[in-house]
Amino acid sequence: MKTSEQYKEQLYNMKPNIYINGEQVGRDDSRLAGSITTISKTFDSVKDPEFKDLITAESHITGDTINRFTHIHQSVEDLLKKQDMTRQICHYTGGCIFRCMGVDAMNALSIITARAESMTERPYNQRFLKYLKEWQTNDTVGCCAQTDPKGDRSLRPHQQADPDLYLRVIEHREDGIVVRGAKHHITAAAVAEEIIVTPTRFLTPEEDEYAVSFAIPGDWDGVYLVTRASNMKQRENVPCPAGTFGDVENTVIFDDVFIPNERVFLGGYEGEHQFGGWLALLFALYHRHSYTGCKPSSTDILLGYSALVSEYNGIEDKKHVQSKLADLISVAELVYASGIAAAYKATKDDCGTMIPDPMFCNVGRKHAGKNYYHELETLADLSGGLPATLPFEKDFFDEEKIGPLLQKYIKRKADIPAEDVYKLYRTLSDVLCSSIGGVISIAGVHGGGSPVMEDIAILKQYDIDSRKSIAKYLAGITDK
Numbered sequence: 001m002k003t004s005e006q007y008k009e010q011l012y013n014m015k016p017n018i019y020i021n022g023e024q025v026g027r028d029d030s031r032l033a034g035s036i037t038t039i040s041k042t043f044d045s046v047k048d049p050e051f052k053d054l055i056t057a058e059s060h061i062t063g064d065t066i067n068r069f070t071h072i073h074q075s076v077e078d079l080l081k082k083q084d085m086t087r088q089i090c091h092y093t094g095g096c097i098f099r100c101m102g103v104d105a106m107n108a109l110s111i112i113t114a115r116a117e118s119m120t121e122r123p124y125n126q127r128f129l130k131y132l133k134e135w136q137t138n139d140t141v142g143c144c145a146q147t148d149p150k151g152d153r154s155l156r157p158h159q160q161a162d163p164d165l166y167l168r169v170i171e172h173r174e175d176g177i178v179v180r181g182a183k184h185h186i187t188a189a190a191v192a193e194e195i196i197v198t199p200t201r202f203l204t205p206e207e208d209e210y211a212v213s214f215a216i217p218g219d220w221d222g223v224y225l226v227t228r229a230s231n232m233k234q235r236e237n238v239p240c241p242a243g244t245f246g247d248v249e250n251t252v253i254f255d256d257v258f259i260p261n262e263r264v265f266l267g268g269y270e271g272e273h274q275f276g277g278w279l280a281l282l283f284a285l286y287h288r289h290s291y292t293g294c295k296p297s298s299t300d301i302l303l304g305y306s307a308l309v310s311e312y313n314g315i316e317d318k319k320h321v322q323s324k325l326a327d328l329i330s331v332a333e334l335v336y337a338s339g340i341a342a343a344y345k346a347t348k349d350d351c352g353t354m355i356p357d358p359m360f361c362n363v364g365r366k367h368a369g370k371n372y373y374h375e376l377e378t379l380a381d382l383s384g385g386l387p388a389t390l391p392f393e394k395d396f397f398d399e400e401k402i403g404p405l406l407q408k409y410i411k412r413k414a415d416i417p418a419e420d421v422y423k424l425y426r427t428l429s430d431v432l433c434s435s436i437g438g439v440i441s442i443a444g445v446h447g448g449g450s451p452v453m454e455d456i457a458i459l460k461q462y463d464i465d466s467r468k469s470i471a472k473y474l475a476g477i478t479d480k
Contacts, residue, residue, distance in 0.1 A: 001056070001067050002139045004040035010193060011036065015219035018190050019226045027191065031229040034246020035191045038093045039141055042069055045089055054085040059136050060352065061129065069099040070136045072110050073354040079289065079343035086293025087300075087336065094245045095298040095440065098188040100290040102142025105196040106132065107353055108282035109213065113265050114351035116275045124265050125351075131215060131263070135194070142215070143192040145183035145252050146283060148200045158206045167197065167254060168209040169268030176260040177267055179212060182253045187447075189250035190227045192218050199266075202277030211276030213266040214259045222257035225250045230436035237397045238423050242430065247439050282355070284457075287448045288365040289356040292339025295368035298444065299332035302375045305428060309383050312412045312421055324378045331371045338364025359461050366454035372444030380432055387428040396422055 016026035027036075045051045046067065057071040057078065058064070073079050090097050110132070113124040135142070148157075151165035160166070167181025179197075189195055196215045203210055216223065231246035266275055307325055310316040342360035349355055380387070396406045407418040410425075431437050445451065472479070 001046055001065070002043060004043040007040065007043055007139075007141060007193075008036060011191065014193075014217070017219050017224055019224060020229060029229075031231065032191055032227075032246075032248055034231040034244060035098065035188060035229070035248040038096065038245045039098050039188070039191060041089060041093050042067065042097060042099050042141075043139070045092075051085065051088065054081055054088065057081070061133055062136065064136070066136045067139050069103050069141075070106070070139060071103065072107055072132070072352075074352060075354060076343050076346055079346055079354055079356055080340065083289065083293040083336070083339045083343065086290055087297045090294045090297035091300060092241070094242050095301055096187075096247070096294060096443075098143075098191070099141060100287065100294065101144040101187060102140070102192065102194070102196060104286035104290055105142070105144035105146075105198060105283050106135065107286045108198070108279055109196070109265055110353045111282060111349045111351055111355070112213075112275055112279040114349075115278070116266060116272065120269070120272065122267065122269070124267075127262055128265055138193075140194055141188075141192050142194040142196050143186055143188045143218075144283060144287075145186045145189065145195050145197045146200050146280065147184050147186070149182055149184055150200075156204065156207065157201075157210050158204070166200070166210050167212065169212050170209075170256065172267070172269070173258075176258055177212070177214075177264055179214075179254050179257050179259060182251060184251050185446075186250045186252050187443075188248060189218060189252050190225050190229070190248050194218065195220075195223070195252065198283050199276035199280045201280055203273035205271075205273055207276075208270050208273045209268045211266050211272040211274075212264075212268040213276075213279055214264045216257075216259060216263060220257065222255045224253040224255065226253065228439075230439045232430045232436060233434055235393070235426070237393045238419075238426055240423065240427065242427050247436055247443075249439065281457075284449050284453070285356065285358055285361055288361040288454070289339055289342055291368060291448045292335055292342065292361070292364040295365075295372075295444070296332040296336040298372075299328055299335070299368075299375060302379050302431075303328040303332065305424075305431065306379050306382050308424060309379075309428065312416050312424060313382075313384075314413045315382075321382065324382065328375060328378060331367065331375065335364045335368045338367065358457060362454045362457040362461075365448055366451060366458065369445045369451050369454070373441065376432065376441060379428070383425070383428050383432070386425050387432045390422075390425050390429050393426070 012028045014027055018025050045055050055068050056065050057068045059066045060074050109128055113128040117125040148166040151160045157166040164181050169177045170180045171178035194215050195218050198213050228249045232243045235243045310321045315321050338360045342356035345357035346354045391406055395402050397403055410418050410421050412421055
């Protein structure tokens with residue numbers, strides 16, 4: 001396992017194929033620092049006693065001790081530890097850790113490549129296992145590039161006016177494939193060492209060319225990362241851990257990119273459309289299980305802010321406040337419980353990988369997404385208007401006239417120092433009123449799949465007819 005310093009060194013040595021607001025930059029650009037700090041926590045925590053037995057696992061292919069963010073789940077315990085690890089580590093990064101996407105894609109590929117190889121006789125699983133060994137040995141940071149631009153949503157991939165609006169294979173060669181297209185909303189691509197590409201939807205027989213999956217370094221020839229980096233507002237007088245983290249979202253463009261065979265896990269050949277759909281579904285499933293760890297962590301954080309600002313304002317024991325805090329606790333623990341249930345009801349695929357229960361993964365993710373804006377509303381309600389109107393740091397810490405006056409008039413409870421009140425509200429301003437706060441709120445709803453996708457998955461799997469039979473029995477209705 002490598003250190004955070006080794007991760008940064010490898011990252012900074014990659015070719016500068018990142019574009020931010022009209023500039024072509026390298027991965028040492030200061031706007032990426034917050035996201036790099038976030039990912040670094042996954043390396044630094046290996047030696048932290050709090051994460052003992054959580055953040056490491058035994059590789060099922062080598063027997064070596066590896067970072068759990070590179071592990072293929074082999075048991076119920078693996079799924080539970082992944083969920084617990086995610087919830088705990090996200091407390092230290094403000095709500096996201098950025099390494100779930102890569103390992104979730106790898107777990108899905110472990111299953112689909114085995115099925116595809118057995119049905120097509122192409123060596124997809126052999127390639128994957130070789131790649132997995134390197135992935136684990138190198139403690140690789142990966143992201144998953146799944147979401148295509150999609151064009152006209154009323155049309156299928158092969159019906160689009162521009163066929164490149166879903167990433168596709170445009171040429172098969174003896175030594176590999178050539179792909180063209182783009183992927184939107186790809187979290188952490190600019191700070192990942194590897195990009196794992198998967199399809200985004202179920203496909204039809206006319207769409208074999210879109211059933212493509214592969215892994216490449218983030219600076220691969222012909223790949224361009226158009227990046228939106230978001231960070232907390234710069235702090236001058238009140239540094240804090242929350243102020244050091246950031247978010248980075250990317251549009252990843254594949255401009256006629258050659259992928260050698262050893263990195264191709266689905267090649268878009270005739271008849272492979274079925275594997276594309278299965279892979280899309282499985283990645284989403286694993287990622288929604290990961291959300292049952294990170295989203296309770298996000299709620300824990302918002303709950304903590306809500307309780308602390310209520311304490312500072314002297315209202316923590318009021319009934320309406322207690323009711324709001326109970327609501328937040330209920331969301332966090334119900335989502336977490338869904339993940340636990342999904343692990344205990346998991347099934348083991350023929351290849352040995354555990355598959356979490358789809359129903360519990362989807363209802364947990366739906367509950368989290370449905371409630372996220374309500375959680376922010378609760379925090380805004382209890383905080384009042386000050387997060388939006390808070391004076392700037394230089395004014396608050398002015399040592400002549402304005403600073404002492406602001407420190408006098410920001411006071412809440414007498415025993416709470418004015419500076420602590422300011423520090424809290426400065427952080428609440430970042431959460432509720434900043435660019436990155438807006439990004440995170442959208443991610444809270446759409447990350448891991450928009451709510452309608454969870455609805456589709458839930459309704460497809462739930463036996464509604466048996467519930468109607470129960471209703472008929474209780475109502476004394478007999479089918480004739």
